[in-house]
Amino acid sequence: MKTMRTVELILRQKFDSDRSKYLPPIKRGGYIDIYMTSSDERIIEYDIDQVVYEARSPFQKIQIMHSKTLGNMLLLDELQNIAESDLIYTETLMCRGVENYEGKEICILGGGDGALLYELLKENPKHVVMLEIDEIVMQACNKYLSVICGDVLEKRKTDQYEIIVGDCVEYLKKFIADGRKFDYVFGDLTDIPITDAPVGETWDFIRTIFEHSFKVLKPDGKYLTHGNGSTCKVQLRLFEEQLDLLRPKVKYTTTKAFVPSFMEEWLFYQVTFA
Structure with a gap:
C-alpha cells in the first residue's frame, strides 16, 4: 500500500508539476x-x-x-x-516589567488555573483576591499544572491572598456595596466572542464585567484583560467599541504576544479612566 507521500511523488512526476504539496491526512x-x-x-x-x-x-x-x-x-x-509553555501569556497580560505591583491591592476575576496569581505574588503586592467559580478547575490545575501555578491553589486564604469560590459578579456587587477599591482588576475570564455583532449572552457578560469592574477600581487604577487572536479584526473592533461606550470614559492601550499553545499571536488590553 502506497503512502500519501509516495502518491504525491508519482502525481508530481506524471503531470510534470512542481506545484503539488504533500498534505498529511487528518x-x-x-x-x-x-x-x-x-x-x-x-x-x-x-x-x-x-x-x-x-x-x-x-x-x-x-x-x-x-x-x-x-x-x-x-x-x-x-x-x-x-x-506549561505559556509563561509569555501571563507576563503579557500583567505587563511584567512595565506595571509596578508592589504594595498594591489586586482583584483577579477568574484565573482558575492559578498562573496569574502565582506570578503576581512574585511582585510583592499588598493583597490579591481571586474570584473563581469552578473549584474543580483549581483542583485539577493544582495537581497537574503546578509548573505554572506553583502551590498557590493549595490554600484558599493566606496573608498575601484570598481565593473566593463563587460568581465574580455577585462578589463585585458586594465590593461595590462595601466601598472596596483596587489598584488593579484583571479580567481573566472569557475571550472576546467570535461574532459579527456585540449581541448574545457572552457580550452581555462582558458588559456586566465592565460595569462592575470600573466601580471597584481606584481613580488611577487599571483594568487588564486578554482579548483574542490578533487576526480577529472585526471582533477586536467590536470589543473596543464597547470600551468607547463606557461612562465615565476610559482609554486603553494594547500589547501582543505569540502564545505557544495557541500557535498564534494574542492581543491584550490595558484600560484606565480617561
Whole structure:
C-alpha cells in the first residue's frame, strides 16, 4: 500500500508539476482528539499523546492533555486555555516589567488555573483576591499544572491572598456595596466572542464585567484583560467599541504576544479612566 507521500511523488512526476504539496491526512476517530482551531478557525494539529485528566464540573468540561512540545495543557469545553509553555501569556497580560505591583491591592476575576496569581505574588503586592467559580478547575490545575501555578491553589486564604469560590459578579456587587477599591482588576475570564455583532449572552457578560469592574477600581487604577487572536479584526473592533461606550470614559492601550499553545499571536488590553 502506497503512502500519501509516495502518491504525491508519482502525481508530481506524471503531470510534470512542481506545484503539488504533500498534505498529511487528518486522523479521525482516535482515542485522543488532537485537532483544535485557532481564533480565526484554522485547523491546528497538536502533538498530544495523553489525556492526563478529564472531568465535567457544573460549569464546563475540563481536560488536561499532555503535549510533547507544550507540556500539560488545560482545555475548557475543548478549547485550549493555557499550557506549561505559556509563561509569555501571563507576563503579557500583567505587563511584567512595565506595571509596578508592589504594595498594591489586586482583584483577579477568574484565573482558575492559578498562573496569574502565582506570578503576581512574585511582585510583592499588598493583597490579591481571586474570584473563581469552578473549584474543580483549581483542583485539577493544582495537581497537574503546578509548573505554572506553583502551590498557590493549595490554600484558599493566606496573608498575601484570598481565593473566593463563587460568581465574580455577585462578589463585585458586594465590593461595590462595601466601598472596596483596587489598584488593579484583571479580567481573566472569557475571550472576546467570535461574532459579527456585540449581541448574545457572552457580550452581555462582558458588559456586566465592565460595569462592575470600573466601580471597584481606584481613580488611577487599571483594568487588564486578554482579548483574542490578533487576526480577529472585526471582533477586536467590536470589543473596543464597547470600551468607547463606557461612562465615565476610559482609554486603553494594547500589547501582543505569540502564545505557544495557541500557535498564534494574542492581543491584550490595558484600560484606565480617561
